[in-house]
Amino acid sequence: MSARGTNFPHQWLANNQSGMISADVLSVAEFIQQLFADAKSLGISSTELEEDTGSIYQAILDAIVHHEGGAPE
Numbered sequence: 168m169s170a171r172g173t174n175f176p177h178q179w180l181a182n183n184q185s186g187m188i189s190a191d192v193l194s195v196a197e198f199i200q201q202l203f204a205d206a207k208s209l210g211i212s213s214t215e216l217e218e219d220t221g222s223i224y225q226a227i228l229d230a231i232v233h234h235e236g237g238a239p240e
Contacts, residue, residue, distance in 0.1 A: 172219035175211055176202065180230045187231045198227050 179202050187198060202223060203213050213223075220226055 169215055169219060171209075171211055172215040175206055175209070176216055176220050176223060176226055179205060180226065184230050187227065190227075190231050195224070195227055195231070199223055202227070 183198065183201075187194070190198065203216070206213070206216055216223060
C-alpha cells in the first residue's frame with residue numbers, strides 16, 4: 168500500500184467532481200481513463216491505485232451519487 172496510491176484518487180475526485188454531476192455511463196468510462204492517464208503522468212500505476220482504493224469505477228460512481236444534490240437517500 169502506498170500513500171500516493173491512496174491519496175491521488177481522492178484528490179483527483181475532489182478536483183473533478185463538479186464535472187461528474189450528470190455523468191452517464193460513457194462519461195464515467197472517460198473519467199476513469201482520464202484518472203488513470205493523470206496518475207500515469209505522475210508515475211502512479213493502475214495497479215497501485217486499485218491495490219489501495221479498490222475499484223476506481225466504484226469510487227467514481229460513489230462520487231457521483233454522493234455529490235451534494237445527488238440522489239436522495
